[in-house]
Amino acid sequence: xSVRVTGARLVSPNGLRxxxxxxxxxxxxxxxxxxxxxxxxxxxEMRSPLSAILGFAETLVDDAENLNEEVVDAAERIQRNxxxxxxxxxxxxxxxxxxxxxAPEPQPTDLRALVAEIVAxxxxxxxxxxQDLQVRLDDLPERLEVxxxxxxxxxxxxVENAIKYTGDSGHxxxxxxxxxxxxxxxxxxxxxxxxxxxxxxxFERFYRVDTARSRLVGGTGLGxxxxxxxxxxxxxxxxxxxxxxxxxxxxxxxxxPPEGSLGR
Ligand code: ADP
Numbered sequence: 587x588s589v590r591v592t593g594a595r596l597v598s599p600n601g602l603r604x605x606x607x608x609x610x611x612x613x614x615x616x617x618x619x620x621x622x623x624x625x626x627x628x629x630x631e632m633r634s635p636l637s638a639i640l641g642f643a644e645t646l647v648d649d650a651e652n653l654n655e656e657v658v659d660a661a662e663r664i665q666r667n668x669x670x671x672x673x674x675x676x677x678x679x680x681x682x683x684x685x686x687x688x689a690p691e692p693q694p695t696d697l698r699a700l701v702a703e704i705v706a707x708x709x710x711x712x713x714x715x716x717q718d719l720q721v722r723l724d725d726l727p728e729r730l731e732v733x734x735x736x737x738x739x740x741x742x743x744x745v746e747n748a749i750k751y752t753g754d755s756g757h758x759x760x761x762x763x764x765x766x767x768x769x770x771x772x773x774x775x776x777x778x779x780x781x782x783x784x785x786x787x788x789f790e791r792f793y794r795v796d797t798a799r800s801r802l803v804g805g806t807g808l809g810x811x812x813x814x815x816x817x818x819x820x821x822x823x824x825x826x827x828x829x830x831x832x833x834x835x836x837x838x839x840x841x842x843p844p845e846g847s848l849g850r
Pocket of ligand 1: 752810
């Protein structure tokens with residue numbers, strides 16, 4: 587069976603006492619496994635019908651000149667909604683991969699190159715909103731022992747959110763430093779900020795601060811859950827500091843192997 591142990595040290599008039607509590611986690615873990623397997627199967631089964639819907643909608647939209655307006659309008663709506671569903675399925679697949687993964691695959695990684703690649707990818711989106719981006723990674727060693735896929739995925743989601751939720755002419759900063767045996771990577775924006783009462787929950791699947799507005803800006807509600815799982819799989823964590831009207835700053839903290847193992 588799987589057991590979790592918690593405990594406390596109690597100071598009583600008769601001296602020190604220790605309290606140990608054994609929690610049997612077997613059933614909970616079994617249920618969690620059923621849930622993640624279910625999500626994996628459902629998303630897998632949804633993929634092919636969804637790609638058929640997308641394909642046929644695209645055929646209709648491409649043939650717009652030979653069709654009447656109502657049909658074209660309906661085809662465009664089908665296409666828009668199927669794309670949304672496709673994004674959700676893609677993120678759920680990503681999340682269930684992370685939930686089933688057993689260990690990260692660290693390798694010497696050039697983080698400056700990895701961030702440059704992400705910045706290039708989002709350049710047009712930032713340009714469209716006249717946002718500027720600063721990258722402060724100069725103090726990082728040339729290579730760091732991290733799992734590049736996990737870091738890329740987490741950073742991409744954070745940068746995408748920063749762009750999406752920050753208004754026109756906002757500023758975004760990506761920064762990194764190594765302190766002791768930890769890598770700290772942050773993405774900060776000058777956007778609307780996240781109300782304190784929502785901050786503890788926004789890393790949950792499908793949790794969104796303002797459902798109506800979030801739907802308008804797009805997204806699946808799974809981005810931050812993916813960030814949290816990527817960090818956790820890496821043995822790290824993600825933190826948020828945000829003040830209303832001032833902006834948000836997300837920080838990924840990832841453990842690094844002991845100094846010297848990479849010639850740092
Ligand atoms: P979504 O697909 O809705 O962006 P996420 O999991 O990435 O899903 O984010 C969850 C919610 O957290 C968003 O709907 C939004 O309300 C809030 N949020 C995330 N990042 C930011 C940010 N940089 N600024 C303001 N709000 C944010």
